[in-house]
Amino acid sequence: MKKTILVTGGAGFIGSHVVRRFVTNYPDYLIVNLDNLTYAGNLNNLKDVEAAPNYKFVKEDICDFKSMESLFGKYSFDGVIHLAAESHVDRSIKNPLAFIETNILGTVSLLSAAKSSWKDFDGKRFYHISTDEVYGSLGEEGFFTETTSYDPQSPYSASKASSDHFVRAYSNTYGIPVVLSNCSNNYGPFQFPEKLIPLMINNIRNNKPLPVYGKGENVRDWLYVEDHARAIDLIYHQGKVDETYNIGGFNEWKNIDIVNLLCDLLDKKLNRPPGTSSKLITYVTDRAGHDHRYAIDASKIKNELGWEPSLQFEEGLNKTIDWYLENEQWLQEVTSGDYQSYYQEHYKTEA
């Protein structure tokens, strides 16, 4: 094998698209997917590549430094693409300590394993996948750029900001070659239905209330997950050491407009009379400390690496809806068990 790459969190939403892309496009790389399979990790996300000769799955916790060190010893990784994290803002409000543990301690544990195992940093690369939420919340105008000051507002974004700082500190202090990217909201197949778009698709399908926080006027910048995976591939191979790249969809939407659009698209696909699903919209108590707006200026990655989003939003949403409608069993599996209790506790109603 030409290269051995560790992908962490590869059984999650974005990680599974990254693993699939690398296993398929680089048959001469060995891709080691490390994931401890939390509620958000699911090996069924990778059924189509699990038998590939250049793919290996390892069930470990990134916080376990000794195991990370022995894994680095065993595989002599050329690079790391680090996605493993607790990723949902609402859960971080309920249980911030889990986010500190995985996102901060876990990242430092991985960095330390790389530091102690990589005797020679030549050709090595530690790539940290982060979020635009580290920059805080925007008003009606302006965009986040790579030089925007960090101003995280939720326990989730504070934990990701901290992990970004540790990645840069390990580069500055120990010379580990790092690269970072901060991406806007992703959507697409295999996203756990606690996040806005898959949650709304699942509830519309089941004729359940559609819980919109506050007035539904918060704005997010949406990107199709395969476009993110393509950006990660480019940055892993061509991004400059110590640089940060912002990735976004140039695609801002108010939450309520997305929910209405999903209702219209699903009414058509499910042969329901127009206006049926939007009657399910229910305004609920706002999220504590709800960031008003995120918007990325993705000019740097466009100008330096030639990356741009490839899919229009409606096209991406149609593909996403079709995937969820065709993968009812996947949805049923991930919404059984703990999901019901999470949902009831959070929304005070059944999923």
Ligand code: NAD
């Ligand atoms: P996800 O919650 O779907 O997946 C996270 C994965 O990490 C799961 O498979 C889980 O089992 C694994 N994991 C969690 N704790 C672990 C641990 N201690 N050890 C090993 N594995 C562990 O998350 P996602 O939405 O795919 O996000 C992936 C990464 O991208 C995260 O770092 C997130 O902060 C970042 N990100 C996400 C978005 C988004 O819109 N989803 C946007 C920008 C950045």
Ligand code: TYD
């Ligand atoms: P989410 O998908 O959780 O992503 P993030 O908070 O990381 O941006 O939420 C996207 C937006 O949708 C955010 O403004 C909160 C809102 N939202 C709702 O209105 N209702 C919901 O049930 C959820 C999960 C989110």
